[in-house]
Amino acid sequence: MTVSLGQAIYVAVKPIFKIYLIIGVGFGLARYGILSVEATRIVSDIVLTVLIPCLAFSKIVPYIEGQDIKQVGIICLSSVLVFGTGLFMAFLVRTFLPVPKRWRGGILAGGMFPNISDLPIAYLQSMDNGFIFTEEEGNKGVASVIIFMTMFMICVFNLGGFRLIESDFHYNDIENADQESTSSSHDDDEALSKKRVGDTSTIPVVSNNNSNYELKSRTKMSSNIENDVNITSSSSANTDDSNSLHSQGTRSTEASIPSTFSYTTEAQDLGSAQPRYYSKELSRTDNSMLSYRNSTNRRNTDGITRVRSLDLRDGPPQDMNDIIKEYSNVDQFGHIRENPYYKSPEPHADGQSEEPEYGLGRILTSDATVTTKDIRKSGNFLPEKLRKFSVVPLIVFFLKNCLRPASIAVFISLVVAFIPWVKALFVTTEHTPKIHQGPDGQPVLSFLIDFTSYVGSAAVPFGLMLLGATLGRLKLGKLYPGFWKSAVVLVILRQCVMPIFGVLWCDRLVKAGWLNWESDKMLLFVIAINWGLPSMTTIIYFTASYTPLDCKDPIQMECVSFFLMLQYPLLIVSLPFLVTYFLKVQIKV
Structure with a gap:
């Protein structure tokens, strides 16, 4: 025709x-x-x-x-x-x-x-x-x-x-990190060192653009903690002793701060800029604070950390920044963005923790979750005799x-x-x-x-x-x-x-x-x-x-x-x- x-x-x-x-x-x-x-x-x-x-x-x-x-x-x-x-x-x-x-x-x-x-x-x-x-x-x-x-x-x-x-x-690495985006700078390390020897000057608290934390003095932070704990204690059982109260209340301020909307949780925001250096006292405080927030304030924070998809229709149109918020897999150091449902392994003796590793299912069912690190880690399950060959991770990654x-x-x-x-x-x-x-x-x-x-x-x-x-x-x-x-x-x-x-x-x-x-x-x-x-x-x-x-x-x-x-x-x-x-x-x- x-x-x-x-x-x-x-x-x-x-x-x-x-x-x-x-x-x-x-x-x-x-x-x-x-x-x-x-x-x-x-x-x-x-x-x-x-x-x-x-x-x-x-x-x-x-x-x-x-x-x-x-x-x-x-x-x-x-x-x-x-x-x-x-x-x-x-x-x-x-x-x-x-x-x-x-x-x-x-x-x-x-x-x-x-x-x-x-x-x-x-x-x-x-x-x-x-x-x-x-x-x-x-x-x-x-x-x-x-x-x-x-x-x-x-x-x-x-x-x-x-x-x-x-x-x-x-x-970035720790040395050249942005002062406004992370608390891992050299000045913050000095502040922590002074704190360990009894100095009462400024203590670094996690700083992140998404969670809007600030560096507060010890006196001011203690005052805020006591106020928040008194408010929370009015609706819960009395605490056993003042030490426990102080330990649990250290992050009450954090619980009152809304995180970014959508289903991105606060754990992700904290993980993206978590400092590498902590004192023992601060580490113990972090654990008790996280437990306190999860158990006591869950009902209070759920309403402010999530926005219904229906409510988004009344807001401004989403743009390129929202794409970054949803798809970004790294922080400014190139570390994998923390997953709140991922159980972190026990930290090493030097205080460092292993990065979370995406499972095979997550990599295979999404279109933008692979990195060069996945190639290097592809052969980790193989015997040492095979892993010494540089081509082995490439082959395993290809087959995956x-x-x-x-x-x-x-x-x-x-x-x-x-x-x-x-x-x-x-x-x-x-x-x-x-x-x-x-x-x-x-x-x-x-x-x-x-x-x-x-x-x-x-x-x-x-x-x-x-x-x-x-x-x-x-x-x-x-x-x-x-x-x-x-x-x-x-x-x-x-x-x-x-x-x-x-x-x-x-x-x-x-x-x-x-x-x-x-x-x-x-x-x-x-x-x-x-x-x-x-x-x-x-x-x-x-x-x-x-x-x-x-x-x-x-x-x-x-x-x-x-x-x-x-x-x-x-x-x-x-x-x-x-x-x-x-x-x-x-x-x-």
């Missing part, structure tokens, strides 16, 4: 309307506080752990055949070329144009990894109505995109692509990340699709052997295909709404001088120049005899559009996860926000232009 130029343009533009309407819904939900940052993260984790795996299984098993193994190899090779070309473009921009020193790794990640997930799938599903592509071709195209996405996840997580983003962050639900779903789906007699248990095609069917004439495990198809169909709409919610929270800050030129040039290279390389690559695949325009037009189409996609949205979450809560100048977040906000307006023009050209000139519809 021959399609006119006007029809081709309409077919190319029509999916954009649907995609941007869904993105707009997510944008509006975020601005009105319905889709909060916390809700966004929860839904994102659901998409990663349930919806995407179901979508992968429901598309790969029925529509990938054993003879398609060559096409899977071509997809893997093409994805490497896409990532490599984007990395090269970003490297050129970083070399010849002004880029902040604190975002030299982030710009490489932004140029290297495209948004291969919701966007191309939504685009393909809008074109499988039989006018250009059939429904079967559309489903096979979705399966191809999912394999592309698996290669993306392998490069970002398994092979450590996230380290490009992490390399931009250089955290293969356990991500989306990756497992793709691997299992490909195995099932490539073994005809196993595939026949789920679906019936012309290439599957005839086996005994269920009472309804369907394969005995067809209910799994029904289940995954039904659940997986929600992955793309939710993903696009999350994209809109994320874009709705970004804001333009004070940019590094001249950085706007670098961002604009890289966006043009990614979305206007790289598609030319994609078309040339498709043409080369056909001339080499690996593919042909008639039977493999959907795969060639998928390869072409993946060369013209914007940068991955996950980069904003990775950047936020490495940004300390009390960071005063989040230049990395400002750069990545500006970079992402440039791309989606241009996508409205660049992607339909690429699709129109490919349909008329290459596929010749």
Whole structure:
């Protein structure tokens, strides 16, 4: 069937309307506080752990055949070329144009990894109505995109692509820590030393931007303690002795101070800037104070430490700072942000405590919780003889990340699709052997295909709404001088120049005899559009996860926000232009 130029343009533009309407819904939900940052993260984790795996299984098993193994190899090779070309473009921009020193790794990640997930799938599903592509071709195209996405996840997580983003962050040590953000300074250490020998001068109390503690004198602090304890004691049993009263009351002041709203608890705020040096008396006081607060003041503090999600709708729209509060995993020293549900190990003899370590489940079910420390710790459970080899942690980390639900779903789906007699248990095609069917004439495990198809169909709409919610929270800050030129040039290279390389690559695949325009037009189409996609949205979450809560100048977040906000307006023009050209000139519809 021959399609006119006007029809081709309409077919190319029509999916954009649907995609941007869904993105707009997510944008509006975020601005009105319905889709909060916390809700966004929860839904994102659901998409990663349930919806995407179901979508992968429901598309790969029925529509990938054993003879398609060559096409899977071509997809893997093409994805490497896409990532490599984007990395090269970003490297050129970083070399010849002004880029902040604190975002030299982030710009490489932004140029290297495209948004291969919701966007191309939504685009393909809008074109499988039989006018250009059939429904079967559309489903096979979705399966191809999912394999592309698996290669993306392998490069970002398994092979450590996230380290490009992490390399931009250089955290403080005890000696050069900000006086306003921590009480671990040299002056505070001297104050503690004087206190140990009987001096009654200033005692350091935990200082943190989120909890608003101050350095108070011993006399003033004792006065506040006695007042707070008297108030609390009026509604509880009398204490046994004055020493116990003083010990329990030392943090009554803390109990009266509200922490940051949302479900972030006070234990997290305290852990982010906890000083490394304590006297024995102060340590004993801390333990009794924590017990006192948890037991006596729980009813009083619950009402002021949590804000209902419904109440957020009456407040100002959440912004980039709220993303940092939710996703940040480190304090200004680079230590893992403390988890109130994590039972800290006993401190060592020198008073130091081990950092909390994220469990495997937490790493595999979220999109921005991995760090270089996870790589180093990956082989800790192995015998010492194996751990001495530097490559062992890398191998263990790679294998751990293969356990991500989306990756497992793709691997299992490909195995099932490539073994005809196993595939026949789920679906019936012309290439599957005839086996005994269920009472309804369907394969005995067809209910799994029904289940995954039904659940997986929600992955793309939710993903696009999350994209809109994320874009709705970004804001333009004070940019590094001249950085706007670098961002604009890289966006043009990614979305206007790289598609030319994609078309040339498709043409080369056909001339080499690996593919042909008639039977493999959907795969060639998928390869072409993946060369013209914007940068991955996950980069904003990775950047936020490495940004300390009390960071005063989040230049990395400002750069990545500006970079992402440039791309989606241009996508409205660049992607339909690429699709129109490919349909008329290459596929010749």
